Amino acid sequence: MSGYAVFAGKEVREILRTWRLWVLPGILLFFAVTGPPMARYTPEIIDAYAGAELGGLTLPDPTYLDAYAQWAQNLSQVALFALIIIYGGLVSAERRSGTAVLVLTKPVSRSAFIVVKTVVNAAFVSVLLLVGTLVTWGMTAAMFPTAPGSALWASSLVWLVLAVQFIALMTLLSVVIGSAAGAAGAGLGVYVLASIASIWEPLATYSPVGLATQASALATGASASPLWPVVTSLALSLGLVGLAAVVFRRAEL
């Protein structure tokens, strides 16, 4: 158990003392700070610059749900792309640099190496999401007369499940594919395929591919039923990490 804790401590310090502390947090914070003002003022900006061309078309007054929808959309697209790219070398970078060899010739099992990396980085993304959602909520409250948080938090929690699933996927891909860029490309490919698959309603309703749609629906206050996508996604995440551990245990370093 101590090997888990020591290696987890290393992972946390690595996040805090390298570029990892800045990239994903920077992206999320940027969207959290700019999203609500954009939602609040976009109709006025459009009206000011293109009002004449719209020919008297009146845009509806923005609401807090527009800010939440903006946040959900940013999470499901840019933030998820960034996450996939950042975690493309989660395991392979340690193999290439030789650090995995020094760690794994000490009393740390290969399964622990994989599980700790996944868990610590999932926790990191959870903290980022918590902070980002809080900032979004606060900024939304500052921009709109009312900003009840239930829709925002429900949407963010569903996205967190999606993010954990992609961290698990990238863990597996970075075990299987030696190149960080190659693993990221494969991860983006999975994202695209999942997006296409979500068009088919039975899949979107009962499988993890429906998570992004459910997160967006929750943010906009529309009716949503995320239970099946969430449950199947959590099961898939466990399966992906387990598979990554099995493949890594059999790999030659």
Next chain:
Amino acid sequence: MSAAPAIQATGLTKAYGDKLALDAVDLTVEEGSIFGFLGANGAGKTTMLRLVTGLARPTSGTVHVLGHDVATAGTAVRAEIGFLPDVPGYYDWMTAEEFLRFAGALFGLRGSSLDDRVTMLLDLAGLTGVTTKVGGFSRGMKQRLGVAQALVNAPRVLLLDEPTSALDPMGRKDLLDMIASLRGRTTVFFSTHILGDVERVCDAVAILDHGRVVAQAPIEELKASYGARKVVVEVTDGADALAEQIGALPWATAVERGHNGAIEVTVSDVGRAQHEIPALVAAHQVGLARMEAGEMGLEEVFVELVGGGR
């Protein structure tokens, strides 16, 4: 203390596709010895160490460390070994002290025992007070840190892959002195292509050639057995003509002229040499000043064993 050898490989084979990196290696390293694993670049030394540490799996055969089968023992073996790879990789954002603390903690060291161990090893590596991140270290500094981290658990078996290759002469001397100081307390198994290092500190040596162990013995025994195949003859005059004639004989594998009338002959058949050389001297009608067994250096043994295929 276990009665089992520190390292025992039996029929150890590793193939990459149709290329044999190790070919049925049988090897026994006694506990407490300093064992040199000698071979040219590409001979299979690093592959051997990867199998001993469990980083790779054998195609066939087994390797036991302190009586544990590496394939099934898991952390039991890793808790007892220290390992320095040929090119050690570090977390560049750590300092040397942080890395040693991390490595020690992975072995379960805590508190004052970890503090004391880290202080001692930083001193040993000449890195006390160095606050630069490891990413800014020279290759020699990284190599010294690598040796220090391999010793952090006071291992029963220390495995070093080409430990002196990146060191300057002083660093190399210090490291060899340190390895020699471990004699009797820790089994040191180190791979190298530098014959002088092996000759200087090792008790025993195995010579690896194209994945096969071609010789394994205590160094003195190895040199003695091959030394017996060298004959030194000294004649009063006419040494050049005699050397040329000896060189043409089938049992003379190499002939070198020494000082004055000395001739060093490496022979494949000592008995024939002992009979025929005096006869040749007599036939040349020169005086025989001396004739004795020569001493072969490890380098000559190595060249004789692995040189034929090059």
